[in-house]
Amino acid sequence: MDNLIDKALVRKxxxxxxxxxxxxxxxxxxGQLCAILEYFHKINLLDTEGIEPLxxxxxxxxxxxxxxxxxxxxxxxxxxxAPDRDGDLFKVPPILEEGLGP
Amino acid sequence: MKVQxxxxxxxxxxxxxxxxxxxxCPVRFAAPPNSLVCPVCLGLPxxxxxxxxKAVDYAILAAMALNCQIASxxxxxxxxxxxxxxxxxxxxxxxxxxxxxxxFIEVQGDDGGIKQVRIRRVHLEEDAGKNLHAxxxxxxxxxxxxxxPLLEIVTEPDITSAAQARALAVELxxxxxxxxxxxADMQKGHMRFEPNVNLRIETDGQAFRTPIVEIKNLxxxxxxxxxxxxxxxxxxxxxxxxxxxxxxxxxxxxxWDDVRQVTVLQRQKEEAEDYRYFxxxxxxxxxINTSWLDQIKALLPELPLRRQIRFVQQYGLSEYDAGxxxxxxxxxxxxxxxxxxxxxxxxxxxxxxxxxxxxxxxRGCSVGDLGLSPVNLATLASMIEEGKVNATSGVRILEQMIxxxxxxxxxxxxxxxxxxADSSRLESIIDQVLSMQQKAVQEACSEGxxxxxxxxxLVGQVMQATKGQANPTVIAEMIRKRLxxx
Ligand SMILES: [Zn+2]
Numbered sequence: 128m129d130n131l132i133d134k135a136l137v138r139k140x141x142x143x144x145x146x147x148x149x150x151x152x153x154x155x156x157x158g159q160l161c162a163i164l165e166y167f168h169k170i171n172l173l174d175t176e177g178i179e180p181l182x183x184x185x186x187x188x189x190x191x192x193x194x195x196x197x198x199x200x201x202x203x204x205x206x207x208x209a210p211d212r213d214g215d216l217f218k219v220p221p222i223l224e225e226g227l228g229p
Numbered sequence: 230m231k232v233q234x235x236x237x238x239x240x241x242x243x244x245x246x247x248x249x250x251x252x253x254c255p256v257r258f259a260a261p262p263n264s265l266v267c268p269v270c271l272g273l274p275x276x277x278x279x280x281x282x283k284a285v286d287y288a289i290l291a292a293m294a295l296n297c298q299i300a301s302x303x304x305x306x307x308x309x310x311x312x313x314x315x316x317x318x319x320x321x322x323x324x325x326x327x328x329x330x331x332x333f334i335e336v337q338g339d340d341g342g343i344k345q346v347r348i349r350r351v352h353l354e355e356d357a358g359k360n361l362h363a364x365x366x367x368x369x370x371x372x373x374x375x376x377x378p379l380l381e382i383v384t385e386p387d388i389t390s391a392a393q394a395r396a397l398a399v400e401l402x403x404x405x406x407x408x409x410x411x412x413a414d415m416q417k418g419h420m421r422f423e424p425n426v427n428l429r430i431e432t433d434g435q436a437f438r439t440p441i442v443e444i445k446n447l448x449x450x451x452x453x454x455x456x457x458x459x460x461x462x463x464x465x466x467x468x469x470x471x472x473x474x475x476x477x478x479x480x481x482x483x484x485w486d487d488v489r490q491v492t493v494l495q496r497q498k499e500e501a502e503d504y505r506y507f508x509x510x511x512x513x514x515x516x517i518n519t520s521w522l523d524q525i526k527a528l529l530p531e532l533p534l535r536r537q538i539r540f541v542q543q544y545g546l547s548e549y550d551a552g553x554x555x556x557x558x559x560x561x562x563x564x565x566x567x568x569x570x571x572x573x574x575x576x577x578x579x580x581x582x583x584x585x586x587x588x589x590x591x592r593g594c595s596v597g598d599l600g601l602s603p604v605n606l607a608t609l610a611s612m613i614e615e616g617k618v619n620a621t622s623g624v625r626i627l628e629q630m631i632x633x634x635x636x637x638x639x640x641x642x643x644x645x646x647x648x649x650a651d652s653s654r655l656e657s658i659i660d661q662v663l664s665m666q667q668k669a670v671q672e673a674c675s676e677g678x679x680x681x682x683x684x685x686x687l688v689g690q691v692m693q694a695t696k697g698q699a700n701p702t703v704i705a706e707m708i709r710k711r712l713x714x715x
Binding site: 143144145182183184185187188189190191192193194195196197198199200201202205206211213214215216217218219220221222 | 246247248252253254255261262263264265266267268271279280281282283284285302304309311312313326360361362365366367368369370371372503505508510512513514515516
């Protein structure tokens with residue numbers, strides 16, 4: 128059970144999430160994530176044969192709205208909590224990787 | 230060595246809803262920065278997305294037009310994304326249960342026949358905002374576009390030339406405009422393409438596949454075609470030099486340099502494909518039942534390519550005319566109805582292509598917005614056909630029909646454009662002209678070279694005397710009889 132998560136995997140997940148972790152944090156999170164996965168391992172022992180995967184935990188579907196414009200925020204409000212701005216644009220550290228798009 | 234290019238396309242189409250996919254902010258181009266935002270599309274903590282029904286309607290309609298199986302149950306997934314133009318740090322998309330799958334699109338092939346390209350999947354997702362680069366020190370972000378509904382369409386690798394990829398993209402543009410689900414305005418970035426390109430090479434009795442290259446974010450038909458063409462050539466060279474073939478891990482991503490007209494290798498990001506999708510707990514699934522499907526199905530029109538082919542086969546129009554007519558759905562609708570009302574197809578077609586589309590273009594509207602009634606259009610076509618007005622007058626009358634809404638006969642009278650059908654009146658005009666143009670009459674009766682020229686001159690003189698209100702063919706015939714009898 129102690130091999131579910133190792134330091135390399137924690138570093139990989141951190142880099143995918145653009146998180147910078149200290150060596151101390153890597154060690155700490157490795158332990159914590161191992162404990163969490165061990166708990167999930169117990170759930171994994173349940174027999175789920177023939178049970179459909181759940182798409183959502185609420186028994187609700189089709190929460191839809193009409194295509195009608197609702198008042199939003201003006202640029203002043205939108206940028207109120209921004210750490211930095213350039214006019215009405217959010218100012219962020221330079222983006223080096225480009226052309227990714229969603 | 231035999232080389233065959235193989236292309237699969239990924240296409241993003243912006244839907245023409247009033248509001249964004251998960252919030253009520255307006256979808257609008259070129260608004261002041263960060264003026265079309267709210268807590269949802271800014272990704273503020275605690276804000277909850279609510280799905281826009283219109284976007285789902287549009288997506289279902291498009292997926293139906295692409296002959297897809299529509300999912301009866303679909304859901305929303307988060308796709309990891311780490312750029313500030315989507316501040317939630319994920320994009321809401323559809324992963325394992327797309328709205329549509331296993332369809333096909335029909336495209337006119339290089340030989341004029343219909344080619345089917347299979348559609349792998351069609352799903353809805355939100356667009357990102359825009360990162361603007363200030364030139365090194367920092368970047369700026371405008372989130373007006375964040376959350377705009379996009380339809381992602383993925384084809385199977387069935388496309389076998391750059392020209393075919395372009396034809397498919399153009400056809401898709403025509404289809405989504407026909408359906409009214411997208412303006413598909415290339416200038417506004419409403420359609421973006423990402424082709425996956427590789428080659429099938431046969432040499433010395435052996436077949437090879439070159440490594441797949443994905444070309445990112447192309448936003449014009451021209452760039453789509455040129456980049457595939459370039460990439461095919463480049464891969465031939467690369468294969469000859471390195472002999473490298475496709476493996477599961479060696480797909481690369483390239484960008485298109487529009488200035489140099491070349492593709493450029495993009496820096497490979499480790500685990501770039503690891504988007505860590507998981508179901509979005511903020512959004513409940515969507516169940517699409519039969520009655521919803523039936524409502525949408527009722528809106529599905531005859532698709533433009535099918536209609537174009539029908540116009541050629543049923544009405545004997547040229548491929549070109551049929552293509553022009555079907556480019557605007559309301560124009561094709563008006564054409565169909567005017568022909569039904571008795572207008573001769575070729576005449577109706579000429580009126581619509583020469584006047585209708587031109588005026589609509591000048592006004593920046595569609596032909597359907599010109600207020601033309603199919604019956605009036607058919608009547609005008611018949612008036613021209615029967616020689617009551619000539620073709621030139623027909624154009625002027627149609628312009629006035631659009632301007633005033635009056636019927637063609639009233640306009641022909643008030644504009645004094647009715648041709649003189651009364652033959653005794655024509656006879657007397659011809660008499661007058663012939664007696665005044667004795668020299669030309671003599672030449673026209675001679676055997677010399679000048680005869681035809683003189684004859685045409687006489688016809689022209691009579692036309693002038695009738696102020697153009699007579700049919701030149703009729704006049705010519707009458708003059709010929711007269712001179713022959715003289
Ligand atoms: Zn919003």
